[in-house]
Amino acid sequence: MKVTPAIIYHEFLGLKAKVVRASNPSIIGISGEILDETRNTIVLFHEDNPKSRRRKTIVKKQAVFHLTLPDATVVEIDGKTIIGRPEERLKRRIRRLW
């Protein structure tokens, strides 16, 4: 997995993710493996607090994620760029954001 804008074509399930910035302050800092993905949300397996619900559903639109790739590089991805169902992300054309 190379770090290029084309990274949005790749599979995110199974990677480690962390919410670093979000418009909702209470979800900042949630981290864990990505379990599931829908059009607008990502489900994380949050391990920090055993008392609370483990599976956290996070809205992509309002969050910025740090993804840890299999080779341990960390990539910052804005949730807005990865909106879309997992199978439809492959069809989309990349819009340059910077």
Place this chain on the structure above:
Amino acid sequence: MSAAKKRIAVERIHKLFQLAQDMIHEDEELAQRYITIARKIAMAVRVHIPKEHRWKICRGCKKFILPGVNCRVRIQHRREPHRVITCGYCGKQMRFPIKEKTKRAYAKNSTQSEEKAKR
């Protein structure tokens, strides 16, 4: 769809099957969802599900099946040697021929072992 995207798609399908295999003992529904995503990717990008994974999807109900979890595997020698995989959800039976190549390799191995036994 460009060749590069198709290659990424195949990579993703491989990864999803791996994840499903690891997940099926913990959360079966999630494992089934991974396979649904893998199939959807394959259909959207128009690639085949890789050969080594094809028997893991039931031809009847399209669910993920794995020996020892939710399917039965028999070897049959009649007519043509083949594997019969019975889905644990819908009961559909799938048949896969056992390849000529493996048969020949088996024969070769058995003759070799016979020769060893003679010695």
